[in-house]
Amino acid sequence: MSVPVQEIARHTISVVVDNEAGVLARVIGLFSGRGYNIDSLTVASVSEDAKTSRITVVTSGTPMVIEQIKAQLDRLVPVHVVADLTLEGPSVERELALVKVAGVGEHRVEALRLADAFRAHVVDSTNSSFVFELTGKTTKIDAFLNLMRELGLVEVARTGIVALARGKTGLES
Amino acid sequence: MTTAEPISGADIVLRSLVDLGVDVVFGYPGGAVLPLYDAIFQQNHIRHILVRHEQAALHAAEGYARSTGKPGVALVTSGPGATNAVTGLTDALLDSIPVICLTGQVATHLIGNDAFQEADTVGITRPCTKHNYLVKDVANLAYVMHEAFYVATSGRPGPVVIDLPKDIQVAKAPYIRPSKAQHRSYRPQIKGDLALIKEAVDLLAKAKKPIIYTGGGIINSGPAASQLLRELVRLTGYPITSTLMGLGAFPSHDPHFLGMLGMHGTYEANLAMHGCDVMLCLGARFDDRVTGRIDAFSPHSKKIHVDIDRSSINKNVHVDLGIVGDAGHVIEDMIKIWKSKICKPDEKALKAWWKQIDEWRGRKCLSYAKRDDIIMPQYAIERLYALTKDKNPYITTEVGQHQMWAAQFFGFDKPNHWMTSGGLGTMGYGLPAAIGAQIAHPEALVIDIAGEASILMNIQELSTAVQHRLPVKVFILNNEYMGMVRQWQDLTYGGRYAESYTAALPDFVRLAEAFGASGLRVSNPADLDSTIKEMMKTDGPVLVDCRVAKLENCFPMMPSGAAHNEMILSAEDAGLSPISDEGKALV
Ligand SMILES: Cc1ncc(C[n+]2csc(CCOP(=O)(O)OP(=O)(O)O)c2C)c(N)n1
Ligand SMILES: [Mg+2]
Numbered sequence: 072m073s074v075p076v077q078e079i080a081r082h083t084i085s086v087v088v089d090n091e092a093g094v095l096a097r098v099i100g101l102f103s104g105r106g107y108n109i110d111s112l113t114v115a116s117v118s119e120d121a122k123t124s125r126i127t128v129v130t131s132g133t134p135m136v137i138e139q140i141k142a143q144l145d146r147l148v149p150v151h152v153v154a155d156l157t158l159e160g161p162s163v164e165r166e167l168a169l170v171k172v173a174g175v176g177e178h179r180v181e182a183l184r185l186a187d188a189f190r191a192h193v194v195d196s197t198n199s200s201f202v203f204e205l206t207g208k209t210t211k212i213d214a215f216l217n218l219m220r221e222l223g224l225v226e227v228a229r230t231g232i233v234a235l236a237r238g239k240t241g242l243e244s
Numbered sequence: 245m246t247t248a249e250p251i252s253g254a255d256i257v258l259r260s261l262v263d264l265g266v267d268v269v270f271g272y273p274g275g276a277v278l279p280l281y282d283a284i285f286q287q288n289h290i291r292h293i294l295v296r297h298e299q300a301a302l303h304a305a306e307g308y309a310r311s312t313g314k315p316g317v318a319l320v321t322s323g324p325g326a327t328n329a330v331t332g333l334t335d336a337l338l339d340s341i342p343v344i345c346l347t348g349q350v351a352t353h354l355i356g357n358d359a360f361q362e363a364d365t366v367g368i369t370r371p372c373t374k375h376n377y378l379v380k381d382v383a384n385l386a387y388v389m390h391e392a393f394y395v396a397t398s399g400r401p402g403p404v405v406i407d408l409p410k411d412i413q414v415a416k417a418p419y420i421r422p423s424k425a426q427h428r429s430y431r432p433q434i435k436g437d438l439a440l441i442k443e444a445v446d447l448l449a450k451a452k453k454p455i456i457y458t459g460g461g462i463i464n465s466g467p468a469a470s471q472l473l474r475e476l477v478r479l480t481g482y483p484i485t486s487t488l489m490g491l492g493a494f495p496s497h498d499p500h501f502l503g504m505l506g507m508h509g510t511y512e513a514n515l516a517m518h519g520c521d522v523m524l525c526l527g528a529r530f531d532d533r534v535t536g537r538i539d540a541f542s543p544h545s546k547k548i549h550v551d552i553d554r555s556s557i558n559k560n561v562h563v564d565l566g567i568v569g570d571a572g573h574v575i576e577d578m579i580k581i582w583k584s585k586i587c588k589p590d591e592k593a594l595k596a597w598w599k600q601i602d603e604w605r606g607r608k609c610l611s612y613a614k615r616d617d618i619i620m621p622q623y624a625i626e627r628l629y630a631l632t633k634d635k636n637p638y639i640t641t642e643v644g645q646h647q648m649w650a651a652q653f654f655g656f657d658k659p660n661h662w663m664t665s666g667g668l669g670t671m672g673y674g675l676p677a678a679i680g681a682q683i684a685h686p687e688a689l690v691i692d693i694a695g696e697a698s699i700l701m702n703i704q705e706l707s708t709a710v711q712h713r714l715p716v717k718v719f720i721l722n723n724e725y726m727g728m729v730r731q732w733q734d735l736t737y738g739g740r741y742a743e744s745y746t747a748a749l750p751d752f753v754r755l756a757e758a759f760g761a762s763g764l765r766v767s768n769p770a771d772l773d774s775t776i777k778e779m780m781k782t783d784g785p786v787l788v789d790c791r792v793a794k795l796e797n798c799f800p801m802m803p804s805g806a807a808h809n810e811m812i813l814s815a816e817d818a819g820l821s822p823i824s825d826e827g828k829a830l831v
Pocket of ligand 2: 644695697721724726727
């Protein structure tokens with residue numbers, strides 16, 4: 072039997088964890104220790120009582136590796152739920168970026184015009200710079216950054232991806 | 245027992261241990277655990293066994309756990325105490341052994357200041373434990389203690405560290421025994437999915453060339469699982485093989501048993517794995533030492549994998565049917581279903597399969613050339629087995645050729661009597677593990693089958709054995725080489741024995757005597773039996789320096805990068821199939 076060649080695919084995985092010290096280190100350590108990719112990772116406390124946090128991790132691998140990643144995450148003691156949003160039906164993914172662009176004259180005008188087209192907000196401005204706030208899919212943010220590179224892009228901060236399944240049910244319901 | 249009045253953290257630890265059924269702790273004191281030691285001094289429920297190195301405390305806890313099925317407990321100080329424990333923790337993680345390690349820590353207000361003997365213990369031990377805790381509030385301590393035991397012993401067992409800052413050991417809180425509430429997030433799956441088990445039974449019943457491949461999961465499931473396994477084999481008449489970790493779950497002398505499989509497994513076990521059409525894997529994990537080259541592993545079989553750890557399924561080998569659950573429970577369900585469906589094995593096919601297996605058996609892959617001038621290591625194990633088996637000994641080993649010979653030539657008929665470092669392959673494991681087993685079974689015969697190189701890694705524990713009057717026997721197969729290293733150098737590196745000769749060996753007999761133990765030496769095959777008998781007769785710890793053939797290699801062997809059907813049976817065979825560069829790159 073030859074091992075079937077497996078395609079590498081990108082998956083967005085949601086992990087609900089106890090909001091306790093070291094839990095992020097456990098998750099990150101698992102990825103680095105076992106040689107899995109992290110394309111993006113976000114974490115924040117999400118429950119009303121601040122007892123659980125939600126980690127959204129974007130990773131890539133063959134189906135066998137993705138299955139391993141989920142099983143490995145699931146066996147960490149403080150992990151409540153692991154959900155593969157890529158496999159389990161439709162989901163929405165968003166990322167937020169803050170983008171600093173410096174320039175004067177035509178570049179400045181063009182940057183502002185493009186920002187408007189991308190529905191980015193100006194959250195800081197001087198007479199020679201802007202900080203834009205932009206949310207959207209990763210591809211949208213990438214496209215915006217590509218355009219801004221020619222117009223005086225200074226620096227960028229991105230949150231990484233957060234995602235939810237569509238529909239009325241939640242992960243822990 | 246719950247107390248209303250506040251007691252110290254140290255006392256909370258001890259009360260929890262008593263409530264959790266612990267009666268012995270293996271440990272080594274130091275500044276950061278002085279409050280705990282003071283509390284130990286003032287009570288008599290829990291016995292403390294002073295070891296001579298923290299690594300040994302962990303291995304002793306493992307030996308205790310593996311020989312009893314109960315968790316083992318170790319206690320070490322902060323900093324160097326904790327870092328010394330890391331090897332033992334990793335060993336327990338890879339072999340799924342339930343141990344609890346209490347580590348001292350600097351006071352909470354000093355954490356992060358590079359204080360004296362501070363180490364980031366939870367950081368260091370995160371990847372080598374099943375879970376770990378840093379207790380920052382004495383009010384949580386009792387809960388953490390009880391949860392830690394639950395985590396260590398349930399599901400796939402493993403080591404758990406509880407890091408205890410010195411001020412937490414002193415601070416006071418009432419001891420309230422936590423109720424057995426369900427854990428917030430951790431819920432191991434014990435019962436297997438019945439629909440899948442039915443499918444598995446259907447597959448098994450239709451098999452023409454079946455094999456049952458079992459591992460440490462059967463032992464960890466408890467003695468009932470071993471009984472159920474026997475029943476399953478009786479019911480089906482199918483051949484069975486075991487990993488190194490699973491030896492003893494099924495009687496080695498039963499004709500259905502093909503011996504151990506894997507790198508130094510038997511010819512018949514490995515070829516049956518290669519040629520089978522249905523494989524039932526129970527509580528084993530398709531380790532690379534078992535599978536050999538993965539793309540050539542059992543190419544024509546449907547594979548059923550039962551494991552309590554979902555992440556073991558489809559990790560190394562793609563299986564057709566994965567069942568998450570405790571091996572014992574799943575076997576029980578399998579038996580029920582097999583009986584209720586009145587399944588019958590395909591007798592004709594099975595007969596042909598056994599005929600094939602008997603042909604493979606006919607190769608007598610474990611045979612070796614006996615000599616009357618030199619003790620052959622295999623012969624030494626055969627005699628050790630023959631002369632001790634009536635006493636049902638507990639056997640531990642170090643790591644190397646002697647370990648493989650012990651696995652091949654010592655017969656194991658009962659679970660929990662065989663303790664060897666399988667996953668991590670830790671030299672220095674055997675003597676402290678034997679001490680742990682002996683503490684648990686004071687009247688039993690406990691033997692560490694050792695190599696002369698490995699034994700030096702934790703030889704200081706002879707002192708522990710002498711202090712606590714533990715009559716452990718250390719049987720050294722002294723070949724003056726790190727034999728397993730030399731064997732690989734023979735097979736793969738043109739016989740260039742880089743640093744594998746154990747020069748400047750101590751005189752083991754005088755070494756034993758210096759510790760206050762007894763030493764024996766034997767080099768003539770004619771004296772072997774009388775030396776073994778002498779060892780058994782001698783009270784207290786005994787070290788036997790058994791001089792064996794120096795250059796003997798351990799066969800059969802599936803060289804690294806080879807498949808099950810590419811085993812070599814002898815040194816002559818080895819010359820024919822040089823190991824490829826790819827094979828050299830594998831461990
Ligand atoms: C702590 C540790 N260091 C190194 C090794 C690598 N190693 C595996 S077997 C072996 C030689 C063991 O020699 P000995 O104890 O004399 O056993 P023999 O193979 O000769 O029976 C070595 C060095 C190991 N397994 N563990
Ligand atoms: Mg040796």
